Amino acid sequence: MERAVDDCQAEQVSLKVEVLSAEGARVRGATVTGTNVTSNVSITGVTDDQGVSTAINESLAPSAVRVVATAGAKVSAAQQVEWVCDACNCQPEPATLQLQLNP
Incomplete structure (x- = not known):
């Protein structure tokens, strides 16, 4: 039964x-x-005032997803x-990802 x-x-x-x-500060x-x-399909978003983005969603599932952040010349x-x-639905593992930009 479906x-x-x-x-x-x-x-x-x-x-x-x-x-x-x-330095550990959130990046807007x-x-x-x-x-x-x-x-190789991608989704791109921009962080909000709290340094958070929720643009990446389960439409990229079920395969693994590579996530990277950039701000100007700085890359994570x-x-x-x-x-x-x-x-x-598909749930991300981990549910929250923290990316730190290179100095």
Whole structure:
């Protein structure tokens, strides 16, 4: 028996990405890019006043997603997120990612 669509979330699940400067301060206006390592499809977002972006979502699942942040000439090291999927949605592992920009 198939699950009813009504049981599933209508909104896509997003990954919370926090971008920090080399000194540990939250960075507003940083660009965050998530790229599916299999399909090479990307989603890009910009951090808010709190240095947070939720632009990367489960539309990139189920493959692993490589996430990187940039602000001007400063770039973070890339980190990888795995997506765990059920019949309705995919959840990012980890649910929150913290990226630190190089000095």
